[in-house]
Amino acid sequence: MNEQSKYNQLWQLLASHLKEVIREPGVLFWGIIFPILMSLGLGVAFTQNQDTLRKVAVILHSTPNRIDSLLLYYTDSADSSGDGVSYKLTIKNEQMGSTTFRFYSMSWDEALVALKRGVVNVIIAETYGEIEYHFDPRNPDAQLNYLKLTKYFGTGRKTIIENTENINPLTLTGTRYIDFLIPGLLAMGIMMSTMWGLSYGIIEKRSKKLLRRMVATPMRKSYFLISFMTVRMLMNFAEAVLLIVFVWLVFDITIQGSIPALFAIFIAGNIGFAGLAFFVSCRTAKTEIGNGLINVIVMPMMLLSGIFFSYHNFPDALIPFIQQLPLTLVADGMRSIFIEGAGLLQIAVPTTILFVGGIVFFLLGLRFFRWY
């Protein structure tokens, strides 16, 4: 029989998995458009000098007192817009953006409710002629409000312009928040896409009894797994390339380190997460259980691995542990390539850990895998 006229098993499996993914519009949106929108939203939010608005509660008494006179002196006159704002104070700053304080006059009980709801985070009151600031000292935002207000009350200056001559804004590529964020988003994209795409895909096929139907044929099981992983890796690659091109065009982010190193950590990350995803999905046929298992893996890493904000703010004892998490390994590796100019040598250790870890979890998954 003519070999040309026969179907090739591996090719058919690859094509089927790929068609299954790309024919689902939701997959394209959440896999490709959403990460780009997220980078755009976060990038714009953290790179623009924006005027900020801060709300403060003031406890005024029926008879004029020190707070009244203080606010009357330093702020604009009482607002008549009817939104409850009694006074406004704007601290101008060209480098960091202006800060406008809005002072809301209310009773002590109302102020406490507003504080609990997060409407205000500082209450200014007067006790025996002394002005007192009430706020949670562990709330950094409240601390900042307190520091700003106490700095300017008492200066005698009616128009407040912050002295920013000694501030040198870091706008060089590589030092901005967006430069920190993008490698993390790329790493997170690999994790989410692989964990959900691969685990959920396998569990769903098992729950639909398609897996048992397929292995009731002479199908080579290894081809099935290889094709599944290859398609996911191709999708991840497309997602990553589109995101990199987008942030290069919009935020001027470039890869300062070695491209082969970036490719190596990308492949290692894919293998690491694919192994983990395969292990997670090796037994269950219930998508609800699959949801839980995947979340148990991805949620702690989302919180700890420093995707949006540095993990160095966590207690020192936790940091060595956090640094060994797969998502941290990929994110830190990518950051070192993107913004520190790292090469293959610098990312050899995380790449090896991810690669070996992925293979170990894959073999464990294979040991316990339930086809039926």
Added chain:
Amino acid sequence: MSVHPLVQVTDVYKSFKAVKAVNGLTFQVDQGQFLALLGPNGAGKTTMVEMIEGIQQPDRGEILIDGKKWKHHEEEIHRIIGISLQETQYIDKLTVHETLALFASFYHLPKNRVDEVIGIVRLEEKQKAYVVNLSGGQRQRLALSIALLNQPKILLLDEPTTGLDPAARREVWDILQKLKKESGTALILTTHYMEEAEQLCDYIIIIDHGLILKEGTISQLLKVEKDKKIVEFTLRNDHLPAGTDSDHSIFRIHWNKELRKGSVELNEFDKELPEFLEFLHSKKFTIEHLESRRISLDDLFISLTGRHLNE
């Protein structure tokens, strides 16, 4: 030609915790033979078929496919069997043709085989449609076409028409009847539809609680009951007064309240029918409609278990 049966099941047992799903079944299927495993839900039909398919392992007993055990012969057996599992959902966003091409690749089949089976199951017009857009009957025909791809020696169909409307069921039956005429394929079919077993199969095994209750050809099964007839009737006053169908009556009348229809088994039809009419007359019932029919497999199942097949 092989001297052994295509499928030989010998004293097979399978339990799930406390439930004995299959409790010592023995039967065989020869080349070209169509066999039905007929029984209600939970009778052990699917467990038995899945053991033949190699999906489950028996606790005890032996299963030989074409003289071979599953162990060490997986690849060979996969190539000679074609199966359709209960409730398999294929990939939603693949077309009928793509789905068949995928499965054809597992058997390393030539491309024209896909077109052939599409023709056999009459899905030509739907070959470019996504699986998700197929009707229940079309999906079952797709499952059947996948089972037929490798021209199997033995076809195993697990409830292939469950949930289908009568027209769609008839279409599947037509395909299988044509297959029976034109190919030497043997079939093991599980069903709880007696008509399906009667229409398609040469040999029927009635099972319940993992045990064989009765087996034979349709004529063998109903032979001993040939003088027995079922009389079904409706009454002008529309209902049967309480107590008439109790054990104390001469005739054991089953009264279906929903259908407002009665039925009675007459062991010697010629002799007992006048007596039955006299009995109704004595009770001052006026018959509106009456018909008699031969006993069916369902009646046989009721006489063996007290339950309907599709309960």
